[in-house]
Amino acid sequence: MARHTGWTQPVITTQLLYGLAGVALLSLGLRGALAAVSMLRRLLALNLMGSGVFLMLVALAYRGPGMPPDPVPHALVLTGIVVAVSATALALALGRRLAETREGD
Amino acid sequence: MTEAVVWTVALPLGGALVAALAPRHGAQVGVAIGVATLAAAVAVLVQVASGGPLRYAVGGWTPGLGIALHADALAALLLGMANLVALAASVYATAYFTQAAVRERFWSLWLLLWTALNALFLAGDLFNIYVTLELMGLAAVALAALGGQRPAVAAAQRYLVVGMLGSMVYLGGVALVYAAYGTLDLVAVSTRIAPEPAAWTAMALMTVGLLLKAALFPLHFWLPPTHANAPAPVSAALSALVVKAAFYLVLRLWLDLFAPVTTPDSSRLLGVLGAAAVLWGSWQALRAERLKLMAAYSTVAQLGYLFLFFPLFAGLPEGSARAAAFGGAVLLALTHGCAKGALFLAAGVLQRRAGHDRVRDLQGTAQGLPATTFTIALAGVALIGLPPSGAFLGKWQLLTAAIATGQWVWVPVVLAGSLLAAAYVFRVLGHAFGHAPGPGRRVTSVREELPALALALIATLVLGLGAAPLWTLLAASAGSPAFGGAPF
Numbered sequence: 001m002a003r004h005t006g007w008t009q010p011v012i013t014t015q016l017l018y019g020l021a022g023v024a025l026l027s028l029g030l031r032g033a034l035a036a037v038s039m040l041r042r043l044l045a046l047n048l049m050g051s052g053v054f055l056m057l058v059a060l061a062y063r064g065p066g067m068p069p070d071p072v073p074h075a076l077v078l079t080g081i082v083v084a085v086s087a088t089a090l091a092l093a094l095g096r097r098l099a100e101t102r103e104g105d
Numbered sequence: 106m107t108e109a110v111v112w113t114v115a116l117p118l119g120g121a122l123v124a125a126l127a128p129r130h131g132a133q134v135g136v137a138i139g140v141a142t143l144a145a146a147v148a149v150l151v152q153v154a155s156g157g158p159l160r161y162a163v164g165g166w167t168p169g170l171g172i173a174l175h176a177d178a179l180a181a182l183l184l185g186m187a188n189l190v191a192l193a194a195s196v197y198a199t200a201y202f203t204q205a206a207v208r209e210r211f212w213s214l215w216l217l218l219w220t221a222l223n224a225l226f227l228a229g230d231l232f233n234i235y236v237t238l239e240l241m242g243l244a245a246v247a248l249a250a251l252g253g254q255r256p257a258v259a260a261a262q263r264y265l266v267v268g269m270l271g272s273m274v275y276l277g278g279v280a281l282v283y284a285a286y287g288t289l290d291l292v293a294v295s296t297r298i299a300p301e302p303a304a305w306t307a308m309a310l311m312t313v314g315l316l317l318k319a320a321l322f323p324l325h326f327w328l329p330p331t332h333a334n335a336p337a338p339v340s341a342a343l344s345a346l347v348v349k350a351a352f353y354l355v356l357r358l359w360l361d362l363f364a365p366v367t368t369p370d371s372s373r374l375l376g377v378l379g380a381a382a383v384l385w386g387s388w389q390a391l392r393a394e395r396l397k398l399m400a401a402y403s404t405v406a407q408l409g410y411l412f413l414f415f416p417l418f419a420g421l422p423e424g425s426a427r428a429a430a431f432g433g434a435v436l437l438a439l440t441h442g443c444a445k446g447a448l449f450l451a452a453g454v455l456q457r458r459a460g461h462d463r464v465r466d467l468q469g470t471a472q473g474l475p476a477t478t479f480t481i482a483l484a485g486v487a488l489i490g491l492p493p494s495g496a497f498l499g500k501w502q503l504l505t506a507a508i509a510t511g512q513w514v515w516v517p518v519v520l521a522g523s524l525l526a527a528a529y530v531f532r533v534l535g536h537a538f539g540h541a542p543g544p545g546r547r548v549t550s551v552r553e554e555l556p557a558l559a560l561a562l563i564a565t566l567v568l569g570l571g572a573a574p575l576w577t578l579l580a581a582s583a584g585s586p587a588f589g590g591a592p593f
Contacts, residue, residue: 026277033270042266049273056280073283076232080276083239087269090243094250094262101255 018059025052043091050084109148110161110174113184113223116142121216131212132199138216139192142223146181146188153181154578160229173290175229178582179435182575183353184226186439187346189563190446191219193556197450198338200552201457207251211336214251218244218342225350231279231289234354238275238318242268245347249335260330267317267327275314281307295362304366311358319351321375321412322382325405329389332401337453340397344404345446349438352411356434359415369419376416380518382409387525391532396452396462399529400445403488406522407441413503413515420510432576433502436568439575440495443564444487450557451480454550464533469541476547476554478537483561485530487568490523495568 029049036042054077061073120138124131152159158177166172176184198215202208221241228234246268250261279289285303286294298304320328332344355375359367386406393399414434421427454477455470456462471478487494500519507515548554 026273029273030270033266039262039266046266046269046273049270053273053276053280056277057283060280060284072232072289073280076235076276076279076283079232079236079239083236083243083272084269086243087239087265087272090246091262091265091269094246094258094265097250097253097258098255098262101258 022052022056109145112145117216117219121213125213128209135212139195143188143192146184150181150185173229174227178578180226186442190345194338194341196556248339257334264331271314271317278307278310308363329401333398341446341449345442372416372419375412379409379412383522391529400448417506430506433499436495437499440564440568443560444484447557447561448484451477454553467536468539470537480557480561483565487564489526493569494565
């Protein structure tokens with residue numbers, strides 16, 4: 001029994017550590033996204049926020065040593081990454097278009 | 106025959122691929138696919154009406170691993186309305202785009218947006234809702250920027266960033282739900298959820314994320330520039346359908362999933378924001394100098410009415426009174442979808458003919474474009490909520506429920522909103538009936554003017570006079586297993 005708690009305790013702490021780091025990144029990103037003035041900064045902040053959510057989900061997927069991780073949060077993270085990359089690319093493309101029209105005026 | 110549910114998603118998705126490969130034939134593909142998709146949506150509605158809610162596991166994969174599509178009366182009704190409006194806007198779009206490059210890019214994105222909307226209404230778990238929200242958001246942003254003019258691109262970029270923020274916050278809530286309950290299926294979560302900190306936080310995060318996308322006051326700031334600067338068929342879809350889809354998700358989550366977690370105070374908060382949206386949106390619509398901007402602010406106000414229903418649902422005990430109020434909310438959403446679609450399409454016709462949409466300079470419109478002026482008037486009847494429009498019955502139920510629950514405070518809000526709506530509609534009509542030299546033809550362009558007129562007629566006459574089956578349908582779907590019991 002003592003051995004059991006001996007190795008589950010740090011596992012939970014590691015998972016919690018990753019989860020809390022995710023929450024911290026999420027909050028930092030949220031603050032940045034709301035406070036940023038320039039679009040580029042705001043996009044970076046949003047991506048940081050996304051990383052926070054993904055880190056939370058990855059930490060959630062951990063089911064203990066020797067156990068395979070839960071696939072559902074991984075699927076969510078993969079989808080989320082694809083979406084975040086596409087959305088960032090689209091936002092940058094729109095930003096470039098804006099910069100071009102400004103030069104054209 | 107449950108395959109009709111799958112076709113509503115598969116047809117536009119296949120069409121989007123075909124339109125991307127053969128952009129020159131986009132218009133033919135778009136309209137043909139649109140007709141077929143509407144037929145599939147009507148089939149879903151008929152099946153739900155006759156046999157109750159549908160559940161369909163795509164490809165035979167069981168939910169949890171595969172994608173499950175669910176259709177109950179609420180989903181089927183909104184699906185039917187969305188497909189109707191989308192088809193009308195498609196017919197209009199065949200005549201709208203003049204630049205070949207823009208026209209060729211439009212159709213695949215348009216069908217992708219259509220796919221996302223249909224899949225969203227039918228999604229049965231929080232993960233699929235996230236995916237469809239993203240698909241809808243990306244397609245909508247690309248469509249909003251399609252014209253390429255500076256204001257449209259700037260508005261689209263802001264729309265995208267707001268959408269990303271909303272999605273991330275929503276996804277954070279989804280992560281919490283999964284952490285606490287170990288599943289994302291709506292039915293499974295609804296049986297396990299309990300009022301506790303994890304559920305409260307998840308509800309707050311997901312609701313805020315969705316409210317950003319639904320443009321509820323004060324999170325509406327991105328809506329007017331985006332909707333007012335997009336190409337007309339896109340504006341129609343954004344205002345009538347895309348924000349409505351986000352509202353649908355809030356309704357679905359609050360009534361089905363978070364029912365044990367919501368408190369009277371949280372519902373009241375949505376109601377207060379809705380009331381502020383009604384007053385602020387209507388006032389800004391009255392002050393708007395451009396017709397499309399007026400229509401966009403009117404959307405802010407009309408969404409506000411839909412959120413006024415939340416404190417009423419919370420205040421009414423389960424039973425016929427609550428069922429009547431729920432039907433009123435759905436009818437109001439359906440009517441606004443058709444009316445706002447019609448209004449934006451009509452504004453597009455006007456803008457193309459006159460070269461502008463300044464409300465002050467609309468004189469001669471009634472002579473030059475009688476059919477379009479008639480469309481604006483009919484859509485206006487539905488926006489004000491005059492009988493016999495569906496909105497009249499919706500607002501009637503809203504007022505009845507407000508009085509029945511003793512929540513008198515919403516009554517003056519609804520009355521003031523309706524008065525302001527009358528003011529902004531009549532302001533446009535007043536200018537449109539101003540005299541200008543030379544009479545015009547009754548209908549100048551069939552493909553551009555008739556889809557809008559058809560939508561406006563549906564909003565004012567069909568949904569108003571033929572609304573009774575809606576309550577029967579919703580009542581038949583209540584307490585069924587598709588979404589774990591629910592609305593009543």
